[in-house]
Amino acid sequence: MPRVTKPISDALNDQINRELESAYVYLAMSAWADGKNLRGAAGWLRLQWEEELQHATKLIDYIAGRGGTVDLKAITKPPARYKDLLDVFRQVLKHEEAVTAAINALYGKAARARDYATQALLDWYVNEQVEEENTPAEIIAMLELAGDTPPGLLMVDQHLGERSRAAPGA
Ligand SMILES: [Fe+2]
Ligand SMILES: [Fe+2]
Incomplete structure (x- = not known):
């Protein structure tokens, strides 16, 4: 008897x-930025890819640990081209907002099912999404300040390149 119900494991x-x-x-996005010689942004986005993989594996481990069945689905093809770096981060923010909405809906489902263990797991995701929305919003503000000028863009790119594995949210 699995300790996670089918509707919850489906969600x-x-x-x-x-x-x-x-x-x-x-x-x-990282590959696109690299192609535009925006090495800082490319590195930042590559770290983000690693973080998202960790978000996925954390859920996989949880389902497995609760006796559920992990059921991987096809992944939608991402866009290969972007207008500019501002376009990239606007899409990041929009994407993360949609993820937050999905996590909130999932949390509601777990709450209605009185699945406390899943709610405890999801607390981590709820907290994570605050940062996942704040960071791109800050980067968008920086890029808007920098305007369309090459020196401004280079400065933002350099700033993004300062992000390290030790401080994933920075
Ligand atoms: Fe995530
Ligand atoms: Fe995310």
Whole structure:
């Protein structure tokens, strides 16, 4: 008898797909930025890809640990082209807002099912999404300040390149 119900594990499997889709989107964006010689942004986006993979594996481990079935689905193809770096981060923010909405809906489902263990797991995701929305919003503000000028863009790119594995949210 699994300790996670089918409706909850179904919903968690959908979330795994969203996290992997997020990872894939960031990987595509990173490759695009690298092609534009925006090495700082490329590195930032590559770290984000790794983070999203961790979000997915955390859910996979949870389902497995609660006796559920992990059911991986196809991942949507991400765009290969972006207008500019501002376009990239506007899409990041929009994407993360949609992920937050999905996590909130999932949380509601777990709450209605009185599945406290899943709610405890999802607390981590709820907290994580605050940062996942704040960071791109800050980067968008920086890019808007920098305007369309090459020196401004280079400065933002350099700032993004300062992000390290030790401080994933920075
Ligand atoms: Fe995520
Ligand atoms: Fe994310």
